[in-house]
Amino acid sequence: MVLSIIKNTKLLITPALLGLIISFQYYYDKLETRRPIIPPTIIPAQILRLTNLGLDSATGVILWIQAIQKMTDVPIIILPKLIRNINDIDPKFSYPYAFAALLLPGAGFPDEAVEIARIGIEKNHADWRIPYYLATTYHIFLKDRQSAAFYFDLASITPGAPENIKTIAVRYGARKNPRDQTKEIWTSIYGTTGDDIIKERARDYVIQIEILEFLERAIRIHKEKYGFYPKNTDDLITRKIIKEIPPSPFEVEYHIQTDGQINIQ
Amino acid sequence: MNTILVIAKNTFRQTIRDKILYGIFTFGLLFIGSTVILGSLALEDNIFIIRNLGLAGIYIFSLIITIFLASSLIYSEVENRTTYILLAKPVARSSIIIGKFLGLLLAIATTTLLMTLAYIIIVVTNGGGIDYSALAAVGIQMFEMALLIAIIILFSIFTTPLGSIIYTILIVYIGHSLSFMLLYAERSGNLARSVLYSIYYLFPNLEKFNIRNLVVHNISVSSQDTLIVTIYAITYTVFLIYLAQSLFNRKDL
Amino acid sequence: MIEIKSISKTYDDQKVVDNLSLSVPRSTVFGFLGPNGAGKTTTVKIVVGINKPDSGSVSINGQSPTSPVARKEIGFMPEEPHFYDQLTGLEFIEFANKLFGDGGSPGKDLKDILGRVGIYDARNKKIRTYSKGMKQRLGFAQALVNNPKYIFLDEPLDGLDPVGRLEIKTILQNLKEEGKTIFFNSHILSDVESICDNIGIIHRGKLIYSGSISQFRNGLSLEEKFVETIKSHTR
Numbered sequence: 001m002v003l004s005i006i007k008n009t010k011l012l013i014t015p016a017l018l019g020l021i022i023s024f025q026y027y028y029d030k031l032e033t034r035r036p037i038i039p040p041t042i043i044p045a046q047i048l049r050l051t052n053l054g055l056d057s058a059t060g061v062i063l064w065i066q067a068i069q070k071m072t073d074v075p076i077i078i079l080p081k082l083i084r085n086i087n088d089i090d091p092k093f094s095y096p097y098a099f100a101a102l103l104l105p106g107a108g109f110p111d112e113a114v115e116i117a118r119i120g121i122e123k124n125h126a127d128w129r130i131p132y133y134l135a136t137t138y139h140i141f142l143k144d145r146q147s148a149a150f151y152f153d154l155a156s157i158t159p160g161a162p163e164n165i166k167t168i169a170v171r172y173g174a175r176k177n178p179r180d181q182t183k184e185i186w187t188s189i190y191g192t193t194g195d196d197i198i199k200e201r202a203r204d205y206v207i208q209i210e211i212l213e214f215l216e217r218a219i220r221i222h223k224e225k226y227g228f229y230p231k232n233t234d235d236l237i238t239r240k241i242i243k244e245i246p247p248s249p250f251e252v253e254y255h256i257q258t259d260g261q262i263n264i265q
Numbered sequence: 266m267n268t269i270l271v272i273a274k275n276t277f278r279q280t281i282r283d284k285i286l287y288g289i290f291t292f293g294l295l296f297i298g299s300t301v302i303l304g305s306l307a308l309e310d311n312i313f314i315i316r317n318l319g320l321a322g323i324y325i326f327s328l329i330i331t332i333f334l335a336s337s338l339i340y341s342e343v344e345n346r347t348t349y350i351l352l353a354k355p356v357a358r359s360s361i362i363i364g365k366f367l368g369l370l371l372a373i374a375t376t377t378l379l380m381t382l383a384y385i386i387i388v389v390t391n392g393g394g395i396d397y398s399a400l401a402a403v404g405i406q407m408f409e410m411a412l413l414i415a416i417i418i419l420f421s422i423f424t425t426p427l428g429s430i431i432y433t434i435l436i437v438y439i440g441h442s443l444s445f446m447l448l449y450a451e452r453s454g455n456l457a458r459s460v461l462y463s464i465y466y467l468f469p470n471l472e473k474f475n476i477r478n479l480v481v482h483n484i485s486v487s488s489q490d491t492l493i494v495t496i497y498a499i500t501y502t503v504f505l506i507y508l509a510q511s512l513f514n515r516k517d518l
Numbered sequence: 519m520i521e522i523k524s525i526s527k528t529y530d531d532q533k534v535v536d537n538l539s540l541s542v543p544r545s546t547v548f549g550f551l552g553p554n555g556a557g558k559t560t561t562v563k564i565v566v567g568i569n570k571p572d573s574g575s576v577s578i579n580g581q582s583p584t585s586p587v588a589r590k591e592i593g594f595m596p597e598e599p600h601f602y603d604q605l606t607g608l609e610f611i612e613f614a615n616k617l618f619g620d621g622g623s624p625g626k627d628l629k630d631i632l633g634r635v636g637i638y639d640a641r642n643k644k645i646r647t648y649s650k651g652m653k654q655r656l657g658f659a660q661a662l663v664n665n666p667k668y669i670f671l672d673e674p675l676d677g678l679d680p681v682g683r684l685e686i687k688t689i690l691q692n693l694k695e696e697g698k699t700i701f702f703n704s705h706i707l708s709d710v711e712s713i714c715d716n717i718g719i720i721h722r723g724k725l726i727y728s729g730s731i732s733q734f735r736n737g738l739s740l741e742e743k744f745v746e747t748i749k750s751h752t753r
């Protein structure tokens with residue numbers, strides 16, 4: 001009887017030890033959230049070159065995948081450095097340049113975006129996205145329509161640019177309404193990118209512009225009905241012109257100007 | 266000539282049946298397959314990612330297989346003294362060296378080719394078309410492997426098998442970093458400079474066999490470059506094999 | 519006829535073979551005896567052309583064994599032979615045979631040889647699975663593929679059980695009757711006694727006796743005389 005107890009205990013040892021191992025791992029993971037997030041170490045491209053047996057482009061690709069995965073929990077300030085490192089190790093890897101050109105300004109780094117994009121254009125003549133996204137940034141964030149026009153032109157003559165991009169680029173400057181133009185640009189970016197992050201951002205901008213258009217139409221209706229412009233957007237609801245204000249993808253405040261145009265804060 | 270081919274065929278048979286080779290090879294295939302997943306993580310340009318990591322994988326695994334296969338073959342020859350039986354036959358010592366080299370080369374070329382096939386299928390099924398330029402990259406890579414096989418054979422004649430593995434790995438790293446050595450040389454004094462320049466020219470310059478970075482960006486290699494690379498590879502390999510068989514001729518077994 | 523003339527070989531400042539001279543007449547069996555480390559294996563490796571002597575020369579059938587062509591008439595079985603483990607016994611024999619080009623045996627003869635040494639049944643199994651005795655027999659077999667006139671064996675009966683030893687000794691006897699010249703190393707004196715015509719005794723690199731067995735024994739048993747001789751040379 002004692003022997004059978006001992007035998008049974010022996011059989012339990014393996015699963016027991018395994019159970020302990022799994023529990024400790026689980027417990028360790030739970031504590032993970034309390035640990036400080038360590039910013040990623042950026043190993044300079046030169047050092048990577050000494051160890052990667054010449055596989056520069058593959059290294060760039062791995063760094064890029066890492067950067068994307070970490071993009072959400074990395075302090076934003078690291079982003080330009082990460083992208084620059086990728087550019088260092090593979091100057092011809094064009095996508096990070098384009099990505100930086102379009103998204104860094106939104107994160108607060110418009111100057112970095114411009115610089116990175118300029119380097120990208122220098123090193124990579126074949127990717128239309130870099131000048132196109134740079135032009136977009138000039139148009140929207142830096143309000144520099146001259147530079148925007150220049151880079152739109154460049155994008156349109158780059159081989160491989162899709163037709164609708166070319167059309168937009170060519171007609172830039174001819175259209176009077178900057179907001180229409182912006183919407184058109186963002187729509188084109190939405191249609192030509194396979195990148196989920198950029199697609200979402202473009203869609204958000206288009207939605208935001210459409211909301212503005214919607215609200216401005218409502219303001220005009222108010223003016224026609226009551227003879228004066230509403231003081232704020234809530235008035236549109238209380239006076240039953242619109243049911244509700246559509247939720248904005250960016251958290252913005254709407255201010256109605258005296259001439260009926262909407263301003264965003 | 267005939268005995269060389271007999272030995273080569275026998276060496277091929279002996280190495281291609283090694284079970285550990287299959288393990289490494291399978292890992293290589295799994296890695297190439299997994300590049301699809303990595304490609305989907307990259308937001309856009311997933312063919313670019315697949316090609317990049319796929320070619321890198323073919324290179325790394327070929328390297329591991331080459332170093333492992335060559336040194337374990339030589340190791341078992343040395344440990345087991347299988348060469349005694351060979352040497353008493355009407356076979357010249359140099360034929361043994363050349364035959365082993367060719368057999369190993371063929372075995373490694375076969376496994377590399379199979380991995381490349383897997384890679385091409387993956388690229389095609391992910392919409393990238395048949396990647397002909399990758400074949401060029403792998404072809405030129407074989408020159409590097411041939412050089413390394415010759416180096417391992419040469420080293421194994423006068424050091425232990427473990428020693429030849431370590432030295433070969435060192436040579437691989439140095440061979441790809443030689444351009445940095447030149448940067449150093451520029452800033453050094455005269456003596457150091459001549460030493461560094463000599464190392465630069467005498468060491469096998471392996472980076473020239475790496476056209477992967479060009480291939481993934483669809484930049485073509487000039488035929489002049491290809492010609493020079495080919496001649497360099499053949500000359501250096503012949504030189505190493507010649508050294509190996511001279512040393513082997515003098516060696517007491 | 520095997521002629522060994524004043525060969526010497528030094529390894530690491532130690533003279534392993536010292537001015538050794540021997541001749542082995544055709545169609546005889548010569549037993550090369552000596553304690554462990556005496557220089558037997560070194561000698562036989564020089565005689566079959568694996569290594570070169572520091573001085574002196576060897577001639578087999580009038581030719582030096584250092585040229586590959588001369589080795590067409592030789593068969594050699596090393597001590598504790600090792601093979602390519604991933605090959606089968608038959609594949610290995612075929613490989614050894616192909617190295618002779620035209621001088622090798624036709625295919626079916628190879629199977630006969632394997633049968634003769636007693637591993638025919640294992641011919642399609644990988645050498646990895648062979649026992650020591652089987653490897654020993656395979657080693658013997660590969661020495662016979664070219665139907666050599668001169669056969670050199672280094673400890674051929676090592677690792678064989680009594681049945682195996684008898685089988686191999688019978689083969690050696692048959693080979694002798696076929697007119698082959700056989701030179702073999704051994705430290706097992708009873709084997710030597712039963713098959714050899716002449717013997718040579720090497721001690722510390724020097725040849726201390728060469729000639730017929732009966733003359734050597736001088737009434738004593740081979741073992742007694744052998745031990746006595748070694749002891750007297752050690753003093």
